[in-house]
Amino acid sequence: MSSSLSPRSSILNISPYVGGDVVPPGFIRRIGLSSNENPFGPSPFVKNIIRSGIDKIHFYPNSNATVLRQAIADAYNIDPSWILCGNGSEDTLHLLARTYATEGDEIIFAESAFGLYQIATLAVGAKSVVVPRENFKLNPEAVLKKITPQTKIIYLDHPGNPVGNFLHKNDLLKLIQEVPSSVLIVLDAAYAEYLEGEEGYTSGIELISEFSNVVMARTFSKAYALAGLRLGWIYANPKTLDPVNRIRPPFNVTSLTQSAGIEALKDTAWVKKAMDHNAVWRPWFEKEIEKLGLTFIPCYANFSMVNFGDKVTDVYQFLGKNGIIVRPMGAYDLPTYLRITIGQAHEMEELVDLLNKFYA
Ligand SMILES: Cc1ncc(COP(=O)(O)O)c(C=O)c1O
Structure with missing residues (x-):
């Protein structure tokens, strides 16, 4: 038929x-x-908690990942009400597009950026606006030039995957200051732990309290070695997260994953x-x-x-x-x-x- x-x-x-x-x-x-x-x-702490958590998987997970969010907040010295967890960063990056963009809108990202940005853009019917890189690096001026009244989101892989470099923190701050506050800037800091102490790098964590249009996205897939369990989180002003939370599938982070995240954070x-x-x-x-x-x-x-x-x-x-x-x-x-x-x-x-x- x-x-x-x-x-x-x-x-x-x-x-x-x-x-x-x-x-x-x-x-x-x-x-x-x-x-x-x-x-x-993963850490042996994670393996142990998964073994013991198996007996409870007939229960639904905590729909707000309350204990996990508190553990992340403690580890990063931030407020748990400014955190939203997802089934990997891919989930949170999709949720942001579904919340803040629709047909006819524009979403900006760099040439040779992480492939999910293109998928998330087309999934909501928005148009991808690709910023060329210069010698594999992003020029903030080139990003600003692409902004139009239709621009809703800028995804920045920070550092980039696959190009592996980042905007110096002074350039990042200047870019954020010049982007209209009606445009959501997503700082995808999936690899931030590897750049701890790197001259000129910031994941942007300290900028979130100042700019309500900036979201930092993090993952447990890389440094914490939980790629197969799927755990990501975003950090932003609660006013920015509230609409995202309304469309978030309530049980998007499994109980085993929540426990694993808490244990992984303990094993520094x-x-x-x-x-x-x-x-x-x-x-x-x-x-x-x-x-x-x-x-x-x-x-x-x-x-x-x-x-x-x-x-x-x-x-x-x-x-x-x-x-x-x-x-x-x-x-x-x-x-x-x-x-x-x-x-x-x-x-x-x-x-x-x-x-x-x-x-x-
Ligand atoms: C820049 C970037 N963001 C996000 C992700 C996805 O992370 P997750 O496994 O949490 O979905 C990756 C994975 O390779 C990545 O390279």
Whole structure:
């Protein structure tokens, strides 16, 4: 029987998301370096609470994630009534688009920005307005030039994924001051923990009390290693969050996830270990890349962006067939690059050995 259903036309323009979990035919996934996950996995505190929480999963979760929000508030020294939790950042980023934009509106984001912004924009029938980068960096003036009366949201991946850099905090503040207060600015600081203490970086957390049109988005998928459980949160003025909360599915964060988040926040030493590892192994990997005569985009998070030029497909295939999955960047208009997550020491050594073999 033919169907007379017609989805919103903009939805048919969305290219279905291809995740880093995809393993092409002939590839072996022994080492996954394609999705910027924390290679050490979650804290033992998290594993224990999940085991003990299993007996209670016949109950619905707390619909306001009350204890989790308090734990986040304590960890970041902020007010829990300014926090909203979601099923990963992807959930909160979608909720913001659904709350603040509709058909005919415009949503701004940068060239080669995190792919979800485009999906969230088209999902609500809004128009994507893409700001070109200059040498992979965002120029705040170029963002301001794109603002029109139709602009409703600016998504800033901060630092960027996949380009890995960020706006200096002075430039960020200036940009926020110049954007009209009717435009929502989403500071997506998914990798903020990796940039702790980085000169010129701020997640924007201290700006939220001053600017009610700014939202900071955070995730437990990266530093806290909970990608598979799905936990994200946004921090903003309660007046900004109130309409978001009205459309939020009430049970969007499972009970196991809420408990896991609380435990993950307690184990600061576990997170620090992973951040310290990254601070050593990303520069190590970049040096090895230079020894091979290759170039990379300087990145500040838990991944490297390496330019393999016309050898990119051959390198991707060679690594995949030998058990290491990395991420091709054609979908981000960077077709000669592979994005490579910083893995454990033995994984990085094996990767470099394979690259040396390839280029021998
Ligand atoms: C910039 C950025 N924002 C958000 C996310 C999504 O995070 P989550 O796993 O919480 O949905 C990612 C994941 O890679 C990311 O790179």
